[in-house]
Amino acid sequence: MRAIAIDAYGGVDRLALRELPTPPVGPDTVLVRVRTAGVNPVDGKIREGHLAALMPSHFPLVPGWDAAGVVEAVGPAVAGFAVGDEVIGYVRRDDVQHGTYAELVPAPERCLADKPVQASWAEAGGLPLAGLTAYQALQLARTGAGDTVLVHGASGGVGHLAVQLARALGAGRVIGTASEANHDFVRSLGAEPVSYGDGLLDRVRAVVPDGVDVALDLFGGDALDVSAELLARPARLVSTADPEHVARLGGSYVFVKPSTADLGVLAGLVDAGRLTVHVARTFPLAEAAEAQRLVAAGHVRGKVVLEV
């Protein structure tokens, strides 16, 4: 099969299109023929070796944790999926080797759900990791009816889905931080935009003088300190960025987990027209290095997706 792989940790120039053997399919594993693979900031961190001490990793290493595709084969213990099913997956296995930047990926059953029918392949490939992160973070903060929610980085992959999910969970108001150029986009998602950077606390207070009920931080640093000032209960502060800092403030760190049930909720909201994945740009598989470079620059509106 064709895949993007690296033989050693390093820069984007290590990402090369290769011919690799078909990956092994375990008894409870689903082999997915990948149509699209979302590109996430973590893919670049893996390429640079930052997760090597946390998860067993093997070369040649195919990056990528997001996929949408069609079931090609199933192991004998797989009960929930059959050959030909259209699926989405947050394919985070316990080791790092067989990723989704490939024509075929072996996905543990717990990582998959049915593809939302209304989503294009590009939208479906960009949904799993960012959507699950947003959903699980909002659930951890017990986001519900009438809450005022602050989302830092509301125009990015996780943030633009978090704004919509907060509304779907019943939030009365959502404040979303973004650069000026993305304010109309953030407004279109259902949030009130505020520019990030120096003076953020005063700008948010000008919009919501009584503060917020829930805050979702994606960047750490000032975003966390400002959030703590605005929250009545620090336990409703959640961060994907800085475990120690958020713990010091009394909040929680999220590391997104594979979940068929949660993916099913997201797919249902997409099909109900209540959640839309904004695809900023697609790249062919062979241009994975360009795609990772764009994501690493940190200003993508929505998602970048590879077409395999």
Ligand SMILES: NC(=O)c1ccc[n+]([C@@H]2O[C@H](COP(=O)([O-])OP(=O)(O)OC[C@H]3O[C@@H](n4cnc5c(N)ncnc54)[C@H](OP(=O)(O)O)[C@@H]3O)[C@@H](O)[C@H]2O)c1
């Ligand atoms: N722990 C986990 O499980 C987990 C899961 C997913 C993601 N993450 C982490 O969460 C972060 C966000 O992920 P993502 O996929 O949403 O990234 P992304 O799509 O690359 O985020 C890009 C967005 O970030 C905005 N941005 C840049 N600097 C900002 C700042 N200082 N304050 C507020 N917004 C800013 C940009 O807005 P403008 O263009 O308007 O500047 C852009 O829209 C990353 O660090 C990622 O590694 C962690």
